[in-house]
Amino acid sequence: MRKTDVVVIGAGAVGCAVARELTKYKVGVIVIDKNEDVGGDASKSNSAIIHTGYDAAPETLESQLVVAANPMYDALTRDLDVPFKRVGAILPAITDEQFAQLPAIKEKAFRNRVYDVEYLSGEQLLEMEPNLNPAVKGGLYIPRESIIDPFIYVQALAENAVANGAEFMLGTKVIGITAENGKIRSVQTTDGDVETKYVVNCAGLYCDEIADMVGKAEYEVVARKGQFYILDKNTSCQVNHIVLPIPTKITKGKLMCPTIHGNMLVGPTAEDQPSKTDKSTSAEGLESIARDVRNLVPNVNLRETITQYSGLRPNRKPEGLHFDMWDDLEGYVNLSGVRSTGLTLSVSMGKYVVQQMLYHGAEFELKSDFIQKRKGIVKFCEQTPEKQDELIREDPRYGNIVCRCETVTEAEIVQAIHRPLGARSVDAVKRRVGAGMGRCHGGFCGPKVIEILARELGCPAEAICKNDPGSEMVTGKNRS
Amino acid sequence: MKKEIICTVCPRGCAITVEGGDGKVTSIEGNGCKRGLSFAETEFTSPVRLLTSTVRVAGKENELLPVRTRTPILRDKLFDVMNAIRATTVTLPVKQHDVVISDVCGTGVDVIASRDME
Amino acid sequence: MYTIQCDVAVVGAGPAGLAAAVAAKENGAARVLVIERDNAPGGILQQCIHPGFGLTRFNEELTGPEYYSRFTEKAEALGVEYLLDSMVLDVDADGGKVTCVNGKYGVTNVEAGSVVLAMGCRERTRESIVIPGSRPAGLYTAGSAQRLINRQNIMVGKKVVILGSGDIGMIMARRMTLEGAEVVMVVELMDYLAGLTRNRVQCLDDFGIPLRLGHTITRIEGEKRVTGVYVAPVDETKKPIAEKAEFVPCDTVLFSVGLIPENELTRKASIAIDGKTNGPAVNQYMQTTKPAVFACGNVVHVNDLVDNVSAESEQAGKYAARYAAGKFPAAKGEAVCKPGANVRYICPQKIVLSDEAEKVNLYFRVLSPARDVTLRVRCGDTILAQKKEFRVNPGEMNSIAVNTADVADGEIVVEVM
Numbered sequence A: 001m002r003k004t005d006v007v008v009i010g011a012g013a014v015g016c017a018v019a020r021e022l023t024k025y026k027v028g029v030i031v032i033d034k035n036e037d038v039g040g041d042a043s044k045s046n047s048a049i050i051h052t053g054y055d056a057a058p059e060t061l062e063s064q065l066v067v068a069a070n071p072m073y074d075a076l077t078r079d080l081d082v083p084f085k086r087v088g089a090i091l092p093a094i095t096d097e098q099f100a101q102l103p104a105i106k107e108k109a110f111r112n113r114v115y116d117v118e119y120l121s122g123e124q125l126l127e128m129e130p131n132l133n134p135a136v137k138g139g140l141y142i143p144r145e146s147i148i149d150p151f152i153y154v155q156a157l158a159e160n161a162v163a164n165g166a167e168f169m170l171g172t173k174v175i176g177i178t179a180e181n182g183k184i185r186s187v188q189t190t191d192g193d194v195e196t197k198y199v200v201n202c203a204g205l206y207c208d209e210i211a212d213m214v215g216k217a218e219y220e221v222v223a224r225k226g227q228f229y230i231l232d233k234n235t236s237c238q239v240n241h242i243v244l245p246i247p248t249k250i251t252k253g254k255l256m257c258p259t260i261h262g263n264m265l266v267g268p269t270a271e272d273q274p275s276k277t278d279k280s281t282s283a284e285g286l287e288s289i290a291r292d293v294r295n296l297v298p299n300v301n302l303r304e305t306i307t308q309y310s311g312l313r314p315n316r317k318p319e320g321l322h323f324d325m326w327d328d329l330e331g332y333v334n335l336s337g338v339r340s341t342g343l344t345l346s347v348s349m350g351k352y353v354v355q356q357m358l359y360h361g362a363e364f365e366l367k368s369d370f371i372q373k374r375k376g377i378v379k380f381c382e383q384t385p386e387k388q389d390e391l392i393r394e395d396p397r398y399g400n401i402v403c404r405c406e407t408v409t410e411a412e413i414v415q416a417i418h419r420p421l422g423a424r425s426v427d428a429v430k431r432r433v434g435a436g437m438g439r440c441h442g443g444f445c446g447p448k449v450i451e452i453l454a455r456e457l458g459c460p461a462e463a464i465c466k467n468d469p470g471s472e473m474v475t476g477k478n479r480s
Numbered sequence B: 001m002k003k004e005i006i007c008t009v010c011p012r013g014c015a016i017t018v019e020g021g022d023g024k025v026t027s028i029e030g031n032g033c034k035r036g037l038s039f040a041e042t043e044f045t046s047p048v049r050l051l052t053s054t055v056r057v058a059g060k061e062n063e064l065l066p067v068r069t070r071t072p073i074l075r076d077k078l079f080d081v082m083n084a085i086r087a088t089t090v091t092l093p094v095k096q097h098d099v100v101i102s103d104v105c106g107t108g109v110d111v112i113a114s115r116d117m118e
Numbered sequence C: 001m002y003t004i005q006c007d008v009a010v011v012g013a014g015p016a017g018l019a020a021a022v023a024a025k026e027n028g029a030a031r032v033l034v035i036e037r038d039n040a041p042g043g044i045l046q047q048c049i050h051p052g053f054g055l056t057r058f059n060e061e062l063t064g065p066e067y068y069s070r071f072t073e074k075a076e077a078l079g080v081e082y083l084l085d086s087m088v089l090d091v092d093a094d095g096g097k098v099t100c101v102n103g104k105y106g107v108t109n110v111e112a113g114s115v116v117l118a119m120g121c122r123e124r125t126r127e128s129i130v131i132p133g134s135r136p137a138g139l140y141t142a143g144s145a146q147r148l149i150n151r152q153n154i155m156v157g158k159k160v161v162i163l164g165s166g167d168i169g170m171i172m173a174r175r176m177t178l179e180g181a182e183v184v185m186v187v188e189l190m191d192y193l194a195g196l197t198r199n200r201v202q203c204l205d206d207f208g209i210p211l212r213l214g215h216t217i218t219r220i221e222g223e224k225r226v227t228g229v230y231v232a233p234v235d236e237t238k239k240p241i242a243e244k245a246e247f248v249p250c251d252t253v254l255f256s257v258g259l260i261p262e263n264e265l266t267r268k269a270s271i272a273i274d275g276k277t278n279g280p281a282v283n284q285y286m287q288t289t290k291p292a293v294f295a296c297g298n299v300v301h302v303n304d305l306v307d308n309v310s311a312e313s314e315q316a317g318k319y320a321a322r323y324a325a326g327k328f329p330a331a332k333g334e335a336v337c338k339p340g341a342n343v344r345y346i347c348p349q350k351i352v353l354s355d356e357a358e359k360v361n362l363y364f365r366v367l368s369p370a371r372d373v374t375l376r377v378r379c380g381d382t383i384l385a386q387k388k389e390f391r392v393n394p395g396e397m398n399s400i401a402v403n404t405a406d407v408a409d410g411e412i413v414v415e416v417m
Helices: A013-022 A061-080 A096-111 A122-128 A150-163 A204-213 A283-296 A342-359 A385-394 A410-418 A426-433 A446-457 B034-045 B075-086 C015-026 C064-078 C142-150 C167-178 C197-207 C264-268 C306-324
Strands: A006-009 A029-032 A089-093 A118-121 A138-142 A146-148 A167-169 A174-180 A183-189 A192-195 A198-201 A220-231 A255-258 A264-267 A271-273 A305-317 A322-326 A329-336 A401-403 B002-006 B015-021 B024-029 B052-057 B060-069 B099-101 B111-113 C002-011 C032-035 C051-053 C081-083 C086-092 C097-102 C106-117 C121-123 C139-141 C159-163 C182-188 C211-213 C215-221 C228-233 C246-249 C252-255 C259-261 C293-295 C333-339 C343-347 C350-353 C359-366 C370-379 C382-392 C398-403 C410-416
Touching: A006 A013, A013 A029, A013 A150, A013 A342, A029 A150, A061 A146, A061 A150, A061 A342, A089 A096, A089 A122, A096 A138, A118 A122, A122 A138, A150 A167, A150 A342, A150 A426, A174 A204, A174 A329, A183 A198, A198 A204, A204 A220, A204 A305, A204 A329, A220 A283, A255 A283, A264 A283, A322 A342, A329 A342, A385 C097, A385 C106, A401 A410, A401 A446, A410 A426, A410 A446, A426 A446, A446 C142, B002 B034, B002 C197, B015 B034, B024 B034, B052 B075, B060 C064, B075 B111, B075 C167, C002 C015, C002 C306, C015 C032, C015 C064, C015 C106, C015 C306, C032 C106, C051 C064, C086 C106, C086 C264, C106 C306, C121 C142, C139 C142, C142 C167, C142 C252, C159 C167, C159 C215, C167 C182, C167 C197, C167 C252, C182 C215, C182 C246, C293 C306, C306 C359, C333 C343, C343 C410, C359 C410, C370 C398, C382 C398, C382 C410, C398 C410
Parallel strands: A006 A029, A006 A198, A029 A167, A183 A329, A198 A329, C002 C032, C002 C106, C032 C081, C106 C293, C139 C252, C159 C182, C159 C252, C182 C211, C333 C410
Antiparallel strands: A089 A138, A118 A138, A174 A183, A183 A192, A220 A264, A220 A271, A220 A305, A255 A264, A322 A329, B002 B015, B015 B024, B052 B060, B060 B111, B099 B111, C086 C097, C097 C106, C121 C259, C215 C228, C228 C246, C333 C350, C343 C359, C359 C398, C370 C382, C370 C410
């Protein structure tokens, strides 16, 4: 039987941040995830915003962690080589009724200790965002709201955790947790049992099912679907900031913002649904995005879209972010209610979890040789011609551009496959290097990516999946 | 028997009406040119098609040689000829219009290479 | 960095680039270099193993490989040079410089007297036309599937629904059927065929594949691999009638829903783009708004017959060679080609008037299908050319020739009555 100190269930942003934090100590860490790739569910399909916490419910764990997390991202993304940009958010008031709400929003920000929120006039807002609804009466500016590459972020946390000794069991499902005499003993998985002293439940959407295995499901999790549009980089109507709607009692509304790669992101919807796997988009959902966002940015051109997708965020019932440990179940840590702010608070949550474990008697000894930094794959398209020339000389595969839309080279794809926790599927390649993320959406590079994956992994093309098993891209040789 | 045939000799696609029976044509109307006339007659009695496909190349499992029938074959024979094509492997080099399968399925027509391959 | 000098640089070795390169050589360009991202010339025709090419140009029915080999043979005989496995990243339209990358030479600058853009087009995707549903494996553009099956020896699926009755869609319906797949149906939004009628006969009717005109896919089902699609009829405004949607099980969906000229380089080079063709606006020499840059083939406007591509590309190659040699016709005036009744666009968009009178083919597409019509070109009240056409269809390009000697400064109108 495999043996470790801590099992982290879930390789999303929170799970990977917890794992990375744990590797600062001399403890064995195994992260288990049912998916074939790190990145979780909610962590990879969200609005990719690093929040300030200005609108969180004051004096909650969620507000505490989000507000604490935001300033950490400058250093963290530098250390881990993660694309991150402090673009800032604006909250325009279009109607008088919305304008009247601004002081309350600012006051809430103040109570959350987000002191840098400013009032701006309609004129100032239009100067910042010429495509804004010209009826704008004024609004708030939240300068530290930021955008990140959520895929690279989670990969970076995971890769860095691996560099510091953590192990990952991907494509592995947890099927049971055993306790003995009120103490965690082992975790049963589809790939054998793991003996462990601690279990940290970071299973997001499935955290209720994991908690149920130890009889601690005091809540349930319902999937809340958010549908999004991604627009072409060349779309005629763009914004430079995160343009947020003023929430109503019924809905938080739809936002529009640039992505870290220069596309426009528009959405999301918020629809509770019984299925935890149905990530389909719907005509009604997409229409509601169009209708709502036009209040903020009237000329947004949703026909210049390169994709639409849905994410499922865990909606805890009853609501709220919860951190729980129990006296009668030593070694078990339960996180629940990690929702849309989860990406932001992952980093502070990692620290919080470990600190709480220490408070509760964990004897983790600090390491002196923790590797702080991680280097990403060198992106050919971001280099100067001189540097590009040098890269090709070092590795001629940098001279083979596989994805024409995003200018991704064969060398980058091969590196994505052979890194620790490397890409095994077409989607995993896409999330690491961006091949297939552009306007032709894999029409040109898709067949080549399948070929490269098959070659590098030494398997037939029909074994290559879009993501998890069952999503095989092709059926086999045409002439065998 | 009356049959509406869309002429495929050229991209114009004339709608031609053919009447007849027992493999005999009694009248043809709607053709825009002479070629359409003979096309409609053949199409009515025994339609033929050019078949194009690919064959396996010895030693190269990720590449295929495009091939075609030299002249059109009976439409009814398409799937028989596909089976013959599927059972064939060529050895390189091949020159364009080299015979890949001669007299395929007794049609009297050869399957030939559409391109050079080395 | 590696530098190559030439008279005419051609971007793309598909049918357009090859015809342009050959014509440039034939018109006196000493050094013609074709830059191609693939490992061989031929472009998309390499995967178009089906027949139907060359009927108007060579008066015989050729397959894609046979068609392009007519040009590669000529190119070889004339000494056209290739830079293969090379992706162009940048075109400096004013300086006549093309920057590309290549595994062997690194970043390579091609300095040319003139440049011909012949990058072709790309396929519209499921995502770009916003079909709701899940995002499973098994969704392909028709061209990607064609490449996998015909060039990479990979079969994509067993039970197929095809959206779009464009030529590639129909040709793939036949191809997949011959390879043993079941093509359940071809679904077309419009109430008329998008591609050529002959393809309907030979690719669908021959195999009893149903064509659903006036229908669309409203939803895609399947979490891992596609399990089926909902197909519904559309109303007059092309909006699906949801209550009439029917579930069609399948494991593969091919999208043949339109082609978009691939003009990322053109835009980056600040060359003016025509909003209707999505390609660079050109004059009859296939010259763009940047004088040293010419363009031809599907990068200018999407063609349905490669024969037409070759013809207009030869024009581009010829004048690119003359431009590089400093022997370009001097402009005395110009006329804008304006779409009249039932005409969507015209290519070229402009006719330059000079002392060299010549016959110019105006290529255009109609807005809606019609029968027994007259195609007419007029300049004010003067009719410059007219001809009768038995049938016109948005899916089939039309053309009419005018003599530039007859054209006056101002504008000419092309109309279909």
